Amino acid sequence: MKEYTAKEIKALKSNPYTFKVTKNKLYFTAEFKEHFWAGYQAGHTPRKILSDFGYDLSIFGQKQIDSIVQRVKKEASFGKGFSEGEQRNRRPNMGMPGSGVSPVGDTAAIPSQDRMWNELKYLRQEVEFLKKILRGSAPNREKS
Numbered sequence: 394m395k396e397y398t399a400k401e402i403k404a405l406k407s408n409p410y411t412f413k414v415t416k417n418k419l420y421f422t423a424e425f426k427e428h429f430w431a432g433y434q435a436g437h438t439p440r441k442i443l444s445d446f447g448y449d450l451s452i453f454g455q456k457q458i459d460s461i462v463q464r465v466k467k468e469a470s471f472g473k474g475f476s477e478g479e480q481r482n483r484r485p486n487m488g489m490p491g492s493g494v495s496p497v498g499d500t501a502a503i504p505s506q507d508r509m510w511n512e513l514k515y516l517r518q519e520v521e522f523l524k525k526i527l528r529g530s531a532p533n534r535e536k537s
Contacts, residue, residue, distance in 0.1 A: 401452050410446050412477050426465050426475035433462065474508065 396416050397405065405414040410425035421429075425446060432442040439458045444450055453461075468475055 395454065395457060397452070404449055405452065408447050410448075420477070421461075423475040423477050426468060429461075429465050430469050430475070433465070 397414065397419075402414050402416065405411050405419060410422050411419065412422045412425075413420040428446070429439075429442050432445070433439065437445075439462050440450055443453065443458070443461075465475075
């Protein structure tokens with residue numbers, strides 16, 4: 394595993410698309426991952442994309458670049474959007490008795506809260522629309 398030097402860490406931290414960097418690991422912002430994925434799908438090479446976003450290519454080895462591609466590809470395949478830093482797939486605490494956590498939880502901890510609320514509103518509108526369609530297409534029953 395590559396260890397970044399103090400100079401490399403400073404250079405990586407100064408990039409606005411770096412979410413966090415430790416001596417062993419680099420975490421990207423969600424915005425970077427979205428743009429990286431779009432560029433990669435458009436046929437751009439990972440090296441060109443990293444370079445376009447201001448990263449010094451001498452910091453990265455080929456194995457590390459391949460790893461970045463695989464991590465972004467994996468996160469894109471989940472279909473939940475990109476997250477800041479590292480994707481964690483832990484089971485959420487659903488407010489078990491004695492846990493001190495309410496079932497609603499802290500909505501500020503959700504990175505895409507606005508997106509989820511918009512989707513919820515949209516789905517509710519869609520359900521109401523479908524109900525209206527079903528009511529309108531039901532056969533009229535005439536009393537005999």
